[in-house]
Amino acid sequence: MLYQRSSALFAAAEQVIPGGVNSPVRAFKGVGGTPIFVERAKGAYLYDVDGNRLIDYINSWGPMILGHAYEPVVDAVISKAKLGTSFGMPTEIETQIASLALSMIPNADKIRFVNSGTEACMSAIRLARGFTGRDKIIKFAGCYHGHSDSFLIQAGSGASTFGTPNSPGVTQGTAKDTLLAPYNNLDAVRALFEANPNEIAAIIVEPVAGNMGCVPPLPGYLEGLRAICTQHHALLIFDEVMTGFRLAAGGVQELYNINADITCFGKVIGGGLPVGAFAARNEIMNFLAPVGPVYQAGTLSGNPLAMAAGLAMLTAINNDKDLFKRLDEKTAYLEAGIKNVLDKNELTYTINRVGSMISVHFAEEAVIDFATAKAGDNETFKKFFHGLLQEGVYIAPSAYETWFITDALTYEDLDFTIAAIARVVKTL
Numbered sequence: 001m002l003y004q005r006s007s008a009l010f011a012a013a014e015q016v017i018p019g020g021v022n023s024p025v026r027a028f029k030g031v032g033g034t035p036i037f038v039e040r041a042k043g044a045y046l047y048d049v050d051g052n053r054l055i056d057y058i059n060s061w062g063p064m065i066l067g068h069a070y071e072p073v074v075d076a077v078i079s080k081a082k083l084g085t086s087f088g089m090p091t092e093i094e095t096q097i098a099s100l101a102l103s104m105i106p107n108a109d110k111i112r113f114v115n116s117g118t119e120a121c122m123s124a125i126r127l128a129r130g131f132t133g134r135d136k137i138i139k140f141a142g143c144y145h146g147h148s149d150s151f152l153i154q155a156g157s158g159a160s161t162f163g164t165p166n167s168p169g170v171t172q173g174t175a176k177d178t179l180l181a182p183y184n185n186l187d188a189v190r191a192l193f194e195a196n197p198n199e200i201a202a203i204i205v206e207p208v209a210g211n212m213g214c215v216p217p218l219p220g221y222l223e224g225l226r227a228i229c230t231q232h233h234a235l236l237i238f239d240e241v242m243t244g245f246r247l248a249a250g251g252v253q254e255l256y257n258i259n260a261d262i263t264c265f266g267k268v269i270g271g272g273l274p275v276g277a278f279a280a281r282n283e284i285m286n287f288l289a290p291v292g293p294v295y296q297a298g299t300l301s302g303n304p305l306a307m308a309a310g311l312a313m314l315t316a317i318n319n320d321k322d323l324f325k326r327l328d329e330k331t332a333y334l335e336a337g338i339k340n341v342l343d344k345n346e347l348t349y350t351i352n353r354v355g356s357m358i359s360v361h362f363a364e365e366a367v368i369d370f371a372t373a374k375a376g377d378n379e380t381f382k383k384f385f386h387g388l389l390q391e392g393v394y395i396a397p398s399a400y401e402t403w404f405i406t407d408a409l410t411y412e413d414l415d416f417t418i419a420a421i422a423r424v425v426k427t428l
């Protein structure tokens with residue numbers, strides 16, 4: 001497959017946009033080469049500017065769980081757009097999507113909508129700090145919670161791909177309030193609480209991590225975090241920007257039956273438009289302005305266009321009782337197929353999977369945290385990525401990313417992919 005026009009468009013973009021992209025991981029720095037420019041997409045397929053068709057395993061980094069240009073979402077957006085796209089005044093659809101979302105999310109009475117997952121996580125920790133009257137937070141190496149200052153400390157995927165785990169521009173003052181622990185390690189968390197008595201407002205965690213590849217919580221890990229937070233009167237924040245409405249209608253809280261105090265959303269909740277949200281019980285949410293003292297706002301927050309897309313998406317998910325089972329089965333089929341071809345070629349690998357999140361690591365040891373994710377063989381991954389691209393299969397351009405399976409994928413698509421992988425692994 002040729003990607004000439006993409007390369008030309010990228011060269012033009014580089015003249016006017018830093019690195020040619022509006023979000024760094026799109027730039028292919030982790031795998032080399034130049035990014036693919038998309039013309040359109042439908043269902044499980046991307047169509048690029050060179051006329052290639054690619055099977056898409058990224059799906060806009062998660063949101064397109066039902067496939068690209070999903071008609072109920074597109075129709076909802078078109079009809080809303082004709083009525084005006086933003087008023088800076090309340091609209092009824094905000095209440096409709098809030099009610100539906102809260103009927104799906106466990107343990108939450110109220111939800112506030114913002115414009116990105118970054119904003120959701122940033123607002124959630126401000127709320128946690130306001131609520132507890134404490135400054136410090138704990139985050140885990142390899143977990144990504146958006147690009148706000150407090151979180152750009154060993155932040156996984158994008159940040160890791162570029163080797164800038166601590167970004168310049170984040171002040172020492174901010175960094176000192178973010179305590180860091182390895183994922184899946186409860187002792188490290190206990191030690192931080194002992195060293196910082198009555199100072200820790202919250203733990204923020206990706207309850208199934210997806211920004212260092214897919215890294216599931218070890219048995220007892222989330223229960224342990226819950227118990228430690230309760231014991232120390234700190235809040236447990238689940239960053240379900242990736243997992244929310246993807247692993248179950250109620251996200252990881254439902255999947256593993258564990259209650260977080262604040263839950264953050266993004267990606268799927270916007271149906272492909274810029275939407276984030278955070279939700280909690282009344283006692284916490286009532287701390288937010290205008291009811292409470294913690295300020296949080298947004299000119300375009302809850303705009304009718306984004307809410308229409310989100311409402312259509314959540315409605316489709318809520319009405320499809322078999323969706324998560326189907327996604328799990330498709331992804332399990334893909335996993336089995338990949339394992340089969342990798343075994344035949346005697347390659348060293350680890351595959352991690354939870355529901356429709358899956359990642360292939362060319363690593364010897366089990367991948368349970370950032371250190372073990374980083375131990376994977378990046379050179380092999382690069383060849384794997386480019387080989388698949390030549391076969392018309394698009395996976396994330398970084399070894400630290402989850403693949404996001406969409407329900408639009410058919411078993412023929414999966415077989416095609418497995419056959420493509422079989423050809424590619426012979427060249428590794």
Ligand SMILES: *Cc1c(COP(=O)(O)O)cnc(C)c1O
Nearest residue numbers: 116117118144145146241242266
């Ligand atoms: C994508 C992501 C974010 C950031 O969301 P944006 O919409 O890109 O700002 C936050 N947390 C997690 C877990 C994510 O995967």
